[in-house]
Amino acid sequence: MTTTDERAEQRRRDIVDAAFKVFSSRGYHAAGIADIAAELGIGHGTFYRYFENKRDILVHVVAEAAERLMSVMVEDDPHRTATLTDYRQQTEHICTRLFTLFAEDRALTRLLFVEAIGADPEMTAMLQRIYEAMAVGTEQYLRNGVEKGFLRADLDTEITAKALNGMIIASGMSLLSAKDPIAERDRWIRAGIGVMFDGIRGERP
Amino acid sequence: MTTTDERAEQRRRDIVDAAFKVFSSRGYHAAGIADIAAELGIGHGTFYRYFENKRDILVHVVAEAAERLMSVMVEDDPHRTATLTDYRQQTEHICTRLFTLFAEDRALTRLLFVEAIGADPEMTAMLQRIYEAMAVGTEQYLRNGVEKGFLRADLDTEITAKALNGMIIASGMSLLSAKDPIAERDRWIRAGIGVMFDGIRGERP
């Protein structure tokens, strides 16, 4: 019967969700397996039927969080746009979705950008790979723009993608402690798009 | 006697340095007080004569590291420059110094951007304050540019400063795993300055 498998799969998801909650609130090191189990109202032995150990669940929690983040980033087609205006609008949509995610799901932001990062060397490496993947995603948009001719031809797409990524992460961190996240988000959208496209310098003669 | 105080002060510095080394290599949680003491060849009971506890030393280590970072950022006078060219050169100098610091002192980068960030809630708060301070520093440069008229008048200096900060931190993270940090640094300087000033879009008509 599939029911058993489905139930197991559901429980795995429940544990990942509970762990996500616990890790992002208490922090990875301060959190215990007992906290996760208590969050679900299950025995802590049950946890070990579904996950190898504490690190194992962290990997799954981070993987899922990263997937959610990535799915927001790659929702658009990098090759769709052909003009700067079009492209700018696409970027605005992506940023809106991302910053909204950050503003609404502070736990995710906290987990990915704060709690997981120094959990242990391998976790740090995993997050660096995630940042790298984000950058690769961003770079595709940039490449498309350079190829279509509406972005600077001399753009170092790799580094620039990482730099833009840094801005995105900074927005997440900033929204984390914002008093009015929605208002702050809107400022980030405007200001962020502004820097990205036009830079900071004044109007050219 | 001053000598005694001086000696004590020296020892405090030694401990901070040793802790810096240990935390940035092993990671905060994986590191033990015994490791720090061993690094200095002192008894680990001695540690507690100079610092309250493990968190206390982390605070000092992070504070010192942050100070080093800040000193590089504020070495220039934010109000000195009057033209865009001048300003761009100043920015290039600052970025060069910063990225060189990141490339040369990976331990500092690792400590500030990786190990300390999720150590515990208060540490996270402290680092957010540090990022905030960095942003405030950056903002002064931007304000000067806006006031002098060579930066966009409508610049949201606060958010933009944070965004640029994010780029700076991203460069640090990137250099952390770079194979050839010096070459990577130079790409970051060029590409970073490029995005900052001109944005990513192609030449205007």
Added chain:
Amino acid sequence: MTTTDERAEQRRRDIVDAAFKVFSSRGYHAAGIADIAAELGIGHGTFYRYFENKRDILVHVVAEAAERLMSVMVEDDPHRTATLTDYRQQTEHICTRLFTLFAEDRALTRLLFVEAIGADPEMTAMLQRIYEAMAVGTEQYLRNGVEKGFLRADLDTEITAKALNGMIIASGMSLLSAKDPIAERDRWIRAGIGVMFDGIRGERP
């Protein structure tokens, strides 16, 4: 229905056999109920339908092993022999059968003389009773010899039986780590019989 009972009885035997295998290879404490169930390809909940708990199965496994050992010891009739030569031959047969059992079924040897002995206080007591029973068996042969007059009249049959038992157990332990068990067994038969009957001292004048 008898069929049901027979099936149940068969399953009990299967579980005892599987447990025997698992305990003698992994060791009692290192072995888990799950290992026994896995060996049989049954659910480990099923185990508890046939045996009370882990100790219960050990008792059964040890009892069965002890029975096999005892059956080899009592195969002969203690009262049959009337002369020393006859008796010596009988002893040789018994030793051959015993040592062959040890050489061929190392698992049994291991279980009885190694794994079960310190499993827990009650198990230790059970094994002491088993050793005692073996000694009682051995003593019957000695008594017969003393009565018939071909063994020393002053023999402390009880202690001597225990001592001979010790030799038998020592042979089992020795064969456990023997490279060539069959060859080693033959040496044990000869040397063992030699000590038993003649002792170690040289020819009498």
Added chain:
Amino acid sequence: MTTTDERAEQRRRDIVDAAFKVFSSRGYHAAGIADIAAELGIGHGTFYRYFENKRDILVHVVAEAAERLMSVMVEDDPHRTATLTDYRQQTEHICTRLFTLFAEDRALTRLLFVEAIGADPEMTAMLQRIYEAMAVGTEQYLRNGVEKGFLRADLDTEITAKALNGMIIASGMSLLSAKDPIAERDRWIRAGIGVMFDGIRGERP
């Protein structure tokens, strides 16, 4: 100062002694580190300053117990005796000392012959090495007797030594559950020596 080292050495010995007591009474697996610490009235963290882990202390406890046993066995010079009478007396002395040890220090007997034997595979191997060493010791006495001509020339000294060892161990086990250990010991001495030297058969014609 040596005092510190001496104190540490004393504590190590104390822990070994306490562990010896606890292991031989509760049994290795049933005993916890906490029991050992409680026996000494020290914190259980202290235990780990002196021993790696639970297995480590068992190794030390068994090694010490084995050493005590061995020291009793090798107290005499295997090459000293030149006549059977002399030799028999020597053997009697050794057996007396051994059996007295068993009768008086049941904990040692229990530890070596019961608790440690199946603790884990490596422990089993260690004990087999100890039995082997005992056998090697015994064999030296036999070899001397064969060389000097008062023991049977055709003696398989290796196997015979193991067989005698088995008798010795059996005496230990027997004394473990004896009601009057001293009386039982004396019977073992007489009966044991009897079998060893003269075997069981009646007077020769």
Added chain:
DNA sequence: TATGAATGAGCTTTCATTCAT
């Protein structure tokens, strides 16, 4: 009858911190 998901008692081990010397 057979199952295996759930459980939690209970163990080993670590390490920040204390304090007598």
Added chain:
DNA sequence: TATGAATGAAAGCTCATTCAT
């Protein structure tokens, strides 16, 4: 002032046993 032996809270993890299905 410097030390490191002692400590015990606290955590991760295992596995025999139960019981609803």
